[in-house]
Amino acid sequence: MRRPREPDALPATLSLVFCGYLLLALGAIWLSRQPGSIATLWYANAFAVALLWDQPLRRWAPLLGAAMLANLLANLAFGDPLPLAASFIPPNLLEIVLACALLRVSGAALRMNESPGAFLQFICFGALLPPLVGASLGASILAWQGLDSFERGWLFWVEGAMLGAVSVLPLAVWLRQRSWWELFGERRRHELVLYGVMVLLGGPFALLLLPFPFVYLSLPLMIAAVRLNFASTALLVALASVSGGLIIALGLLGSSLPDQGWRDLLIYLPLLLALLPALLLASAVEQLRKRRRELTASETRFRDAMDHSAIGMALVGLDGRWQRVNRALCEMLGYREEELSVLGFQDVTHPDDLAGDLELVREILAGRRHSYRLEKRYLHKSGREIWGLLAVSLVRDHEGEPLYFISQIEDIDRRKRAEEREAELARRYSVATEASGVGVWEWDLASDRLLWDDGMCRLYGLPAGDAELSYGDWLAHLHPDDIARVEREVQAAREGSGRLDIEFRIRRADGEVRVIKGHARLIRDLAGKPLRLVGTNWDVSELRQLAERLREERERLQVTLDAIGDGVITTDLDGRVSFLNPVAERLSGWRSDEARGLPIEQVLLLEGEDGRLVPNPVRHCLEQGSSATLQGLASLRHPAGGSIALRGQAAPMRGCDGALLGSVLVLTDVSEARAMQKHLRYAATxxxxxxxxxxxxxxxxxxxxxxxxxxxxxxxxxxxxxxxxxxxxxxxxxxxxxxxxxxxxxxxxxxxxxxxxxxxxxxxxxxxxxxxxxxxxxxxxxxxxxxxxxxxxxxxxxxxxxxxxxxxxxxxxxxxxxxxxxxxxxxxxxxxxxxxxxxxxxxxxxx
Incomplete structure (x- = not known):
């Protein structure tokens, strides 16, 4: 829906309303005074409504005053007495104000071309209801002055005002919201000229010489409504109204009606009925074109979204064959688009997952569900299995008949493999926990009695079998340097937190010192009084030794990375930075803590000799799982300005099991060497x-x-x-x-x-x-x-x-x-x- 345009300057609008209304009123009154004239054609009110309805309310009074002054002057110009001339002001004023108010409040003028129903509402509010009300007041004034009967005056007024409004208002309102250039820019303007000639020349010929002339008059208008846009049809309707109305008003049209009075009263009705269907058809065609454009745009957006989607998308026929697939799906399955087009989804589905998928498809076709999501395995062209998250919905026509499926397939193979690895790790952890010799203990706070299982005995170097000790016996096994700290943490767990998470050293019976990790939880009675502590102990000596060695190794690695002359950057699997050594910080202009978690492309802006950004080798390394070299003569764009010539290589980082963990990128500053090469090339030529x-x-x-x-x-x-x-x-x-x-x-x-x-x-x-x-x-x-x-x-x-x-x-x-x-x-x-x-x-x- 279009918004009303910004109002023009008030003096210019006043002049336009006054001059336009005066000229149209003078023409109509002059026509009504000609010998043989039947009734006047009144376009002036429609002209005023078109200029007034979207104006600010504060302007209505001066604009209406200008229009009514023009009305008064037009009647006085033809010799009407002042009282008679003034008597036409109230009905015309009422008609204009009512039409403007209805169009403004309902918004019908803004929605005129949204649908035929909206156009009918616009015609009803702007061209039909106001003339009925205005004619009632005007005919009453004419009858009161004895100039004509109420019935004749009412019919003449209604027909003239309705014809004028139907002929002028649609085109004028359209032009107020747009411009003449859009009308002249009609791509079928040669057809517009042709239909205009047919209306201006063929209309009078049909009305004067042919039987059933209004059929011939409406025919080019109906064709134009189909071929041209709404504004062009409205222009042709206005031309037909003027040419046909003049012929009728001058009494040149013959009629087969036996009653001359009824002929005079209803003479404009056929013309009105000949013009209105063309406008209705033009409105419907305009809406149809708009919906077609919207549908085309929607289909284009859908195709673009599908083609550029990062996840696999496909249109699947009811027979299961791929009708259309996008690039992401082809890359995921390893097929070319033409290869997939001759296959069905059953051909690339793992046999163990096919039955469940087909059952869900049958439920959708039966109407028991609208869509479904399913994790399933696909068969890559190479034969390997790929996990995908499938989302399927069914597209039906307007009658509810199924047309095709829309499938979205997200590659979750990496996640599923990770979940499988995590499950395997959890299973291994469980087995390792059982075999690790974890000991379980319970301390009765009231009796100060400690109960140990065999695991606890083995940890402390005591004979196997349930051991019954006291809190003091346990303290005797602790390393002297840890006793004070341990007692504080145990007391805090008893009195406050209720949980104990502690690490300490013990002296075994054979004198060996071990590091123990302990967890415990406080058990209370219903009154909240502490009853006992229940917990576990396990030996973490090797873990602590390993952690110490790893710390030392990390320190040595850090010193090495800080000392080398090349920049070193590490990333995770998603290409996000995890570490920069000092040289890399100097080259990139980023500190390591600032860059952590950012995409590698944001930290390193690499560009070629032509100034365009070049692909970062980290992406190729992560995608292919192999080393990648920075291609060509690349430079690093520094955030502070300038560029640094670089040579770089990215290599994958893998875990012990060969799984890809991330990448490491090594950058070498070759600015001086490259400058020397440029100098030598210049000197050589x-x-x-x-x-x-x-x-x-x-x-x-x-x-x-x-x-x-x-x-x-x-x-x-x-x-x-x-x-x-x-x-x-x-x-x-x-x-x-x-x-x-x-x-x-x-x-x-x-x-x-x-x-x-x-x-x-x-x-x-x-x-x-x-x-x-x-x-x-x-x-x-x-x-x-x-x-x-x-x-x-x-x-x-x-x-x-x-x-x-x-x-x-x-x-x-x-x-x-x-x-x-x-x-x-x-x-x-x-x-x-x-x-x-x-x-x-x-x-x-x-x-």
């Missing part, structure tokens, strides 16, 4: 004195230009530039002055050529220039300009001024002359001719 291309690089560029001409056609130009009188500068001022002059001339020539051209110093005072895709005439102009610029260059050195000249030889590069060696000879020959012709010139070698 550029002249050290001038910074221009050197001779080998120029010869390669000339060969590239020849290949380009041979492959793609076109013309390029080679220029050989030899300085005149340069030896005099070296002889007079020395080589330092000559070198400075060469640098100045190199900068001068480089400033004159285009960005794609290639300028080089071949050696000594010889230069060469390749003008790519350059006509010969333009090359000659450039050569003349270079000669003039060089001759105008002055070198001031040790109080003297030096000038040199230049001679240029030109050779054309085209498909018939594209050999680099021959081109250089041609350009050199042309330069030789230019020198012998007097220097300071150019010559062209035509081949």
């Amino acid at each position: 550029h002249d050290a004195l001038t910074g221009l291309l050197n001779r080998p690089a120029f010869e390669d560029a000339l060969a590239d230009s020849c290949r380009d001409v041979l492959q793609n056609g076109g013309h390029s130009v080679l220029c050989f530039i030899d300085l005149d009188r340069f030896k005099e500068v070296n002889d007079s001022a020395g080589h330092a002055a000559g070198d400075e002059l060469l640098r100045q001339l190199a900068r001068l020539m480089h400033a004159q050529v285009r960005a794609g051209d290639q300028l080089a110093r071949l050696g000594g005072d010889e230069f060469a220039l390749i003008l790519r895709s350059c006509p010969l005439q333009q090359a000659e102009l450039l050569a003349a300009r270079l000669i003039a610029q060089i001759q105008g260059q002055v070198l001031a050195w040790d109080g003297q001024e030096f000038r040199v000249g230049a001679s240029v030889g030109i050779a054309c590069i085209h498909s018939g002359n594209a050999h680099p060696t021959e081109l250089l000879k041609q350009a050199d020959t042309a330069c030789y001719r230019a020198k012998h012709a007097g220097r300071g010139q150019f010559a062209v070698e035509h081949r």
